[in-house]
Amino acid sequence: MKKKTKKVYNKIALVLLGVLLQSLNSYIYDDYMASKQQVHDVKEEKIALIDKQLLEFYIPLKIKLDKSRRLFINYKKKYANDKVFSQIIKSKNREDMLRWQRYVLSAFLPIHTELDRIISSKRYLMDKNVKISDQLDLLEQHIVYYKVIFMKWQDNDVSENFAPTQFPRNLASLISLEIERLKIEKIKLEAE
Helix, strand or coil: CHHHHHHHHHHHHHHHHHHHHHHHHHHHHHHHHHHHHHHHHHHHHHHHHHHHHHHHHHHHHHHHHHHHHHHHHHHHHHCCCHHHHHHHHCCCCHHHHHHHHHHHHHHHHHHHHHHHHHHHHHHHHCCCCHHHHHHHHHHHHHHHHHHHHHHHHHCCCCCCCCCCCCCCCCHHHHHHHHHHHHHHHHHHHHHC
């Protein structure tokens, strides 16, 4: 009888060991799959963030910066040279000054408004980049100063026609580099 009991205990032990091994195997597999899903989810979140950065911040900003640059170049080609700008600054030629004011109000005011909206509402999407951040600060100063000039013009004070701050010339190229960097990062994530 002892042999029979021992065989029963051995069978029970083997069954319990099999159940334990199967449970352990199932646990390890589930943990592996959860870990794999978590890595996939993190990757998808990173890709979604890059898409949001590109579509809501960097690309719209680049488009507006390029448009602003083209409009300024077109104005200079059509109406101005350094001499005309210096006359506007000194308020010597009223016709040139009025043409400049109308052009700024019709061409640059809408772009400034849109740039200001993008920067103020979407800047949180920007990756930490000191150079771009500094250039955006300069752009904001430039836009704010023109807002003051526009208000003066509404009050018929035409003593100022240009912001004392320069439009940040490097910003568009820095934004282009950031767009390319983000696109490459997205491609790498998608390839993983």
